[in-house]
Amino acid sequence: MLLSLQWLKEFIPNLKINDKVAESLTSLGLEVSSITKKQRDLIIDIDLTPNRGDCLSVHGIARDLNSLFNKKIKYPRIKKLSKINKKKYIKSLDSKICPSYSCLSITGLNNSIKTPDLIKSRLKNSGIKNINFLVDIINYVMLEIGQPMHVFDLNKLKLPLSVEFANKSELFEGLDDSEYKLTKKIPVINDQSGPIALAGVLGGKKTSTTQKTQNVLIESAFFEPNQIRQSSKSFRLQTDSSYRYERGVDPKLPMVALSRVLELLSEYTTYDSVFIDSKISKKSEKRNDKKITIEHDLITKSLGQDIEKVFILKIFKSLGFEIKVKNTTYTLISPSHRFDIQNQQDIIEEIARVYGYNNFKSNIPTNYIKTLNSNLNTSDILSESLSSRGYNEIISYTMLPKNSQNQIHNNSEIIRILNPISEDKSDLRASMVFNMLQIYKYNKSRQATSLRFYESGKIYSYNRGKKIIETNVLAGIIGGINFNNNLRNSRKKLNFFDLKGDLISIISNLSFKKTNKLNYLVSNAQMSLFQDNTFIGTFGALIPSLRDDYGISDEVFYFELMIDSIKVRNVVKYVDFSRFPKIKRDITLKINNEISIEEVIKCISKSSLKYMINSRISDIFYSMNHENSHKSLTIELIFQGNVSTLSDQEVNEQMTILIKRLKDKLNIDIK
Amino acid sequence: MNTSYSSLLNDLQKSLDNCASSNELYKIKSTFLGKKGILASQFNEMRNISHEEKKKLGQELNKIKTQIELAIREKEKLLNAQKLESKEIDVELPGMNARVGTRHPISITINEITKILSQFGFSKVIGDEIETEFYNFEALNIPETHPARDMHDTFYINVKNLLRTHTSSVQIHSMEKYNAPIKIMTPGRVYRCDSDPTHSPMFHQIEGLYVDEGVSFTHLKGILEEFINLYFGKKMEIRFRPSYFPFTEPSAEIDIKFNNKWLEVLGCGMVHNNVLMNVNIDTKKYSGFAFGLGIERFAMLKYGIRDLRLFYENDLMFLKQFSGIK
Numbered sequence: 001m002l003l004s005l006q007w008l009k010e011f012i013p014n015l016k017i018n019d020k021v022a023e024s025l026t027s028l029g030l031e032v033s034s035i036t037k038k039q040r041d042l043i044i045d046i047d048l049t050p051n052r053g054d055c056l057s058v059h060g061i062a063r064d065l066n067s068l069f070n071k072k073i074k075y076p077r078i079k080k081l082s083k084i085n086k087k088k089y090i091k092s093l094d095s096k097i098c099p100s101y102s103c104l105s106i107t108g109l110n111n112s113i114k115t116p117d118l119i120k121s122r123l124k125n126s127g128i129k130n131i132n133f134l135v136d137i138i139n140y141v142m143l144e145i146g147q148p149m150h151v152f153d154l155n156k157l158k159l160p161l162s163v164e165f166a167n168k169s170e171l172f173e174g175l176d177d178s179e180y181k182l183t184k185k186i187p188v189i190n191d192q193s194g195p196i197a198l199a200g201v202l203g204g205k206k207t208s209t210t211q212k213t214q215n216v217l218i219e220s221a222f223f224e225p226n227q228i229r230q231s232s233k234s235f236r237l238q239t240d241s242s243y244r245y246e247r248g249v250d251p252k253l254p255m256v257a258l259s260r261v262l263e264l265l266s267e268y269t270t271y272d273s274v275f276i277d278s279k280i281s282k283k284s285e286k287r288n289d290k291k292i293t294i295e296h297d298l299i300t301k302s303l304g305q306d307i308e309k310v311f312i313l314k315i316f317k318s319l320g321f322e323i324k325v326k327n328t329t330y331t332l333i334s335p336s337h338r339f340d341i342q343n344q345q346d347i348i349e350e351i352a353r354v355y356g357y358n359n360f361k362s363n364i365p366t367n368y369i370k371t372l373n374s375n376l377n378t379s380d381i382l383s384e385s386l387s388s389r390g391y392n393e394i395i396s397y398t399m400l401p402k403n404s405q406n407q408i409h410n411n412s413e414i415i416r417i418l419n420p421i422s423e424d425k426s427d428l429r430a431s432m433v434f435n436m437l438q439i440y441k442y443n444k445s446r447q448a449t450s451l452r453f454y455e456s457g458k459i460y461s462y463n464r465g466k467k468i469i470e471t472n473v474l475a476g477i478i479g480g481i482n483f484n485n486n487l488r489n490s491r492k493k494l495n496f497f498d499l500k501g502d503l504i505s506i507i508s509n510l511s512f513k514k515t516n517k518l519n520y521l522v523s524n525a526q527m528s529l530f531q532d533n534t535f536i537g538t539f540g541a542l543i544p545s546l547r548d549d550y551g552i553s554d555e556v557f558y559f560e561l562m563i564d565s566i567k568v569r570n571v572v573k574y575v576d577f578s579r580f581p582k583i584k585r586d587i588t589l590k591i592n593n594e595i596s597i598e599e600v601i602k603c604i605s606k607s608s609l610k611y612m613i614n615s616r617i618s619d620i621f622y623s624m625n626h627e628n629s630h631k632s633l634t635i636e637l638i639f640q641g642n643v644s645t646l647s648d649q650e651v652n653e654q655m656t657i658l659i660k661r662l663k664d665k666l667n668i669d670i671k
Numbered sequence: 672m673n674t675s676y677s678s679l680l681n682d683l684q685k686s687l688d689n690c691a692s693s694n695e696l697y698k699i700k701s702t703f704l705g706k707k708g709i710l711a712s713q714f715n716e717m718r719n720i721s722h723e724e725k726k727k728l729g730q731e732l733n734k735i736k737t738q739i740e741l742a743i744r745e746k747e748k749l750l751n752a753q754k755l756e757s758k759e760i761d762v763e764l765p766g767m768n769a770r771v772g773t774r775h776p777i778s779i780t781i782n783e784i785t786k787i788l789s790q791f792g793f794s795k796v797i798g799d800e801i802e803t804e805f806y807n808f809e810a811l812n813i814p815e816t817h818p819a820r821d822m823h824d825t826f827y828i829n830v831k832n833l834l835r836t837h838t839s840s841v842q843i844h845s846m847e848k849y850n851a852p853i854k855i856m857t858p859g860r861v862y863r864c865d866s867d868p869t870h871s872p873m874f875h876q877i878e879g880l881y882v883d884e885g886v887s888f889t890h891l892k893g894i895l896e897e898f899i900n901l902y903f904g905k906k907m908e909i910r911f912r913p914s915y916f917p918f919t920e921p922s923a924e925i926d927i928k929f930n931n932k933w934l935e936v937l938g939c940g941m942v943h944n945n946v947l948m949n950v951n952i953d954t955k956k957y958s959g960f961a962f963g964l965g966i967e968r969f970a971m972l973k974y975g976i977r978d979l980r981l982f983y984e985n986d987l988m989f990l991k992q993f994s995g996i997k
Contacts, residue, residue, distance in 0.1 A: 026912050027913075028913060029913025029915070031914070051915045052915070225816075226816040229816050230816065302887055302941065303889065304888050305887075344944075345921070345943060345944055346920060348920075348921060349922070352888060352913070353913035353921065357921075357923055358911055360888060360889055360911075361889045362892040362893035362896050363887075363889040363890050364890070364894060364897065365883070365893070365894070367884075367885075369852050380778075380782070387774050388770075389770055390770025390771065390772045392985075392990045393772075393774045394775060395778075396983060397873055398800075399872065399873065415828055417828065418827040418828065418829065421865075421866050421872050422866075425872060442984070442985070446986065446988070448987050458860075468828070472797075482768070483768050483770065485765050485769045486765065486769075490767060
């Protein structure tokens with residue numbers, strides 16, 4: 001809200017116009033976001049929080065600021081309405097919408113005069129357009145004391161009026177020239193011909209006034225905040241009026257505002273006659289119902305510091321609270337404009353903010369609370385490992401373009417945002433493949449040559465039962481050359497085994513199984529990953545058609561790990577180890593192509609040979625002979641005794657067992 | 672000593688002095704020590720002399736043999752050392768397979784913040800990003816009709832589910848699970864329908880919650896001031912000002928002075944009793960404070976990043992600037 005300090009000074013005559021005012025307001029929670037100098041005035045912009053509807057006027061701000069000065073506020077002149085004759089303008093009020101409604105009719109008004117310069121410039125400084133004299137006055141009073149009002153053309157009304165929910169669904173033309181579709185949930189002002197205003201939000205076109213209008217009816221009411229909010233929200237329409245009503249306008253204000261309008265009209269122009277009508281549908285809450293009782297000790301305990309009783313009394317008096325003290329108990333009744341004061345915590349906050357947050361001490365609590373055991377560091381530990389192996393961590397949007405995941409995910413899996421910010425970010429990712437491809441492409445097109453990326457985050461999908469599933473994953477992509485900084489002759493293209501090696505390096509007890517179930521990985525170049533027999537993810541080469549969509553010509557490799565299934569070793573049980581020399585034996589096997597390497601490895605590891613502590617593939621040779629295509633596999637076996645150095649014979653015996661087993665189980669010959 | 676023997680050593684020394692390669696040394700070795708070498712022939716000559724003399728001469732010859740062996744070994748060491756030094760190596764060529772990976776500055780910032788907070792005893796908790804209205808709003812004292820909902824432009828998945836607009840939803844889940852006392856921190860992604868150079872529809876927050884007996888406003892101030900000073904690595908000029916969040920009361924915003932301007936960096940407050948009551952925590956016994964901050968904001972301030980979009984663009988030219996920090 002924009003506010004002129006000269007105007008504020010009318011309420012607080014001793015106010016000095018300088019930056020200090022802004023600091024004081026900010027310290028009270030009325031945050032000043034900017035200050036603009038205008039001749040002898042300062043225009044400040046206040047960012048009001050939604051709880052402080054009472055500060056949406058110059059008077060409201062003055063009232064709150066005064067809690068620091070504790071001087072008497074000077075209130076603008078008003079005209080007494082008690083002598084004005086009544087006329088029946090209001091037929092009925094729905095108490096759910098409108099607890100009280102007042103209106104003032106004026107006939108023979110000279111509305112063609114120019115708006116006085118002071119009023120005009122104050123409206124302008126507050127960001128409100130000049131319309132015509134009467135509307136300007138109404139807006140001026142709204143800024144001054146906070147009551148929104150509306151002006152109808154009296155001649156166009158079929159009186160009396162009712163405040164009720166719309167009777168039927170029909171189109172309503174607002175004075176902003178837009179059409180609004182009414183439903184039975186929308187509160188409206190009806191005259192005998194139908195709706196003439198969206199209650200508290202917007203007036204109608206057909207009963208609006210112009211500079212030439214002489215006979216008018218001015219509405220000043222108290223509407224239920226929730227009703228106005230729902231109405232405003234359903235039309236996505238926020239007006240100066242709805243903004244104030246939904247935050248709560250002082251129920252005592254409507255009549256005061258009309259008196260102030262009449263005062264200004266008398267001061268600046270002429271009119272013939274004035275009549276008034278006012279109706280109440282519901283007694284406003286008894287003030288005693290809003291009584292809040294609080295112990296001095298609770299205040300001290302909550303704030304962590306004792307605030308003097310004298311100071312507390314002074315604060316609440318200056319803020320317009322009724323306050324009674326009995327021993328150490330305060331009983332308070334908040335003023336009618338403070339909709340936000342509901343309970344003891346609200347009272348404590350009032351004390352704290354006027355006392356000044358920055359005047360409180362700072363203490364570090366010394367209580368010990370047991371820390372929660374959590375298994376949340378897996379992704380961080382794996383991320384560190386990947387980064388130290390040359391991977392760059394990325395963070396990408398979890399929202400992807402509409403229907404962009406069709407190629408690899410079923411439509412029914414995809415979770416969509418109902419109100420996306422754009423089609424570009426409307427579907428939640430069901431895997432990280434597309435993010436990875438996009439970032440790969442982006443950097444490739446910016447001349448990066450060696451690319452390794454990973455991201456730790458969530459993927460989202462509906463399961464078969466339409467339940468929303470969120471999964472924590474760590475996914476990554478590699479492609480391009482292995483090491484940028486190597487000399488040319490030692491640079492190689494990154495391949496499947498680079499990624500496989502990286503995965504082995506970062507995850508303990510990792511094992512692999514060939515698979516072909518993922519449609520986005522090349523069918524014979526993908527593997528499932530397991531840790532201690534638990535499935536933890538997959539990796540492989542991305543299919544060319546996916547890469548093509550991103551214009552990526554490099555072969556790229558992708559992995560996706562289910563973070564929550566992976567265990568990072570944190571308990572180690574030490575086992576005694578043998579100190580006798582190890583004996584190494586190589587065997588070279590001639591293997592038919594129908595037999596997989598995995599079968600051979602399994603056969604060896606399951607042979608439970610005595611003394612064998614390790615075995616690994618050390619060489620492979622593929623024979624291209626058409627009639628007899630086979631591979632030669634060299635396996636290195638390590639033997640070690642526990643109680644003595646092994647003799648050649650002891651090892652030979654084991655080798656014989658192994659060779660026999662390979663022959664029996666897989667019909668493999670050694671070369 | 673037999674003169675021929677001493678000349679033997681002289682001869683050896685001469686040969687060794689002239690020897691420049693291991694090949695030559697090998698030849699010298701066989702000349703003197705080989706099966707048909709000089710020493711061997713000397714031993715052979717002993718066949719024809721008396722037992723007494725044989726014994727004496729044998730001892731002498733063995734001594735000479737040891738000396739010869741030693742001299743040859745010494746020369747061998749020398750030659751090896753010379754060979755190593757003369758081997759061509761240009762140490763200024765690049766190292767092989769150097770790998771410089773990086774963590775994302777947002778992860779780095781989350782790590783720095785959680786490290787500081789864990790020193791104060793906060794435990795990490797992670798929550799879901801797809802939430803219900805109840806956990807994101809109602810339980811946090813933000814009813815449907817409240818104008819505070821305007822502060823949150825929410826992405827909806829369906830009538831019931833939404834993308835969380837803040838990490839505060841994790842507070843509720845955690846208090847339901849652990850009740851009080853509790854001291855948690857919850858980093859994560861949050862979403863708002865908002866996009867311009869200073870806002871992103873997805874960003875990161877971390878939320879802290881501490882509920883225990885006797886937690887007061889001065890504790891909130893103490894921990895958060897200390898936290899900010901530790902994060903920025905020096906004593907900062909800090910300002911607390913009253914603000915409004917439906918789930919805290921009193922509520923505060925913390926500004927820090929940066930380049931002579933106050934910048935809003937953190938929202939906080941004492942947990943609203945309605946929130947505690949929603950999760951069955953006894954408000955007579957317990958009180959607490961909560962705070963939330965934007966990770967991107969903290970990262971931008973620390974690293975001098977001006978454009979929020981850099982974080983999600985993931986340009987290697989940007990990412991590689993963060994090598995070496997965790």
